[in-house]
Amino acid sequence: MSATTFAPTAFAPTAEAESAVDQRLFRDVMGHLPTGVAAVTGIETETGKPAGMIVGTFQSLSLAPALVTFSVDRSSTSWPRIRTSGRFSISVLAEHQTDVCRALSRKGDDKFAGVDWVPSPENAAPHFRGAAAWLDCETVQELDGGDHVIVVGRVLYMEAGSTEPLVFHRGRLGGYRAPAAA
Structure with a gap:
C-alpha cells in the first residue's frame, strides 16, 4: 500500500461564496460550539516586555511531530509583538481565570x-x-x-x-x- 501525500490548495473564495453567508448568523451558529480559552504570550524581542492575547481556536494538530495551531485576526496588534522571537507560550486557562x-x-x-504570571523555563514568556x-x-x-492567520507551532515543553x-x-x-461516573 502506498502512502498518499497531501498537497494543500490555496484558499480563494469567490465573491459569490463570500456574500452567500450572513456573517452575524455564521458567528451565532458557530457560538453553539464550546471552545477552550487559551492565552498566547511571548516576549517582544525589541522591548523585552511581555505581550499576550486570548484565542478560542487553540487545538492539537499532530502527534509526531507534536504540533498545535491557533488562529489570530489579521488586525491583531498583539500577535506581531509576540511573533518577534519565533517562540510563544500557550496557557490553557482554568475556569477560575476569567x-x-x-x-x-x-x-x-x-x-x-x-495578573499572576511566571516566566516560562523554555522561553521566558508568561505562564499563568x-x-x-x-x-x-x-x-x-x-x-x-x-481574515485570520493560522499559526502552526512545534511543542518544545508542556x-x-x-x-x-x-x-x-x-x-x-x-x-x-465532567459527567459523573455511572
Whole structure:
C-alpha cells in the first residue's frame, strides 16, 4: 500500500461564496460550539516586555511531530509583538481565570498588570499560575485563513495542571464539568 501525500490548495473564495453567508448568523451558529480559552504570550524581542492575547481556536494538530495551531485576526496588534522571537507560550486557562481572560482581551500595552504570571523555563514568556495546562512552542508556519492567520507551532515543553478549563460558549465564559461516573 502506498502512502498518499497531501498537497494543500490555496484558499480563494469567490465573491459569490463570500456574500452567500450572513456573517452575524455564521458567528451565532458557530457560538453553539464550546471552545477552550487559551492565552498566547511571548516576549517582544525589541522591548523585552511581555505581550499576550486570548484565542478560542487553540487545538492539537499532530502527534509526531507534536504540533498545535491557533488562529489570530489579521488586525491583531498583539500577535506581531509576540511573533518577534519565533517562540510563544500557550496557557490553557482554568475556569477560575476569567480575570486573566479579560486582562489579555483588552486593548493597550499593560495587559499583565495585576495578573499572576511566571516566566516560562523554555522561553521566558508568561505562564499563568493555576492554568489548566501550558505549552512552550516555536513558530513553524503561518498560513492564510481568510481574515485570520493560522499559526502552526512545534511543542518544545508542556505541563498539565489539575484544574478544569475555562470554556467560551454562546458569548459567555464558564467552566466545564465532567459527567459523573455511572
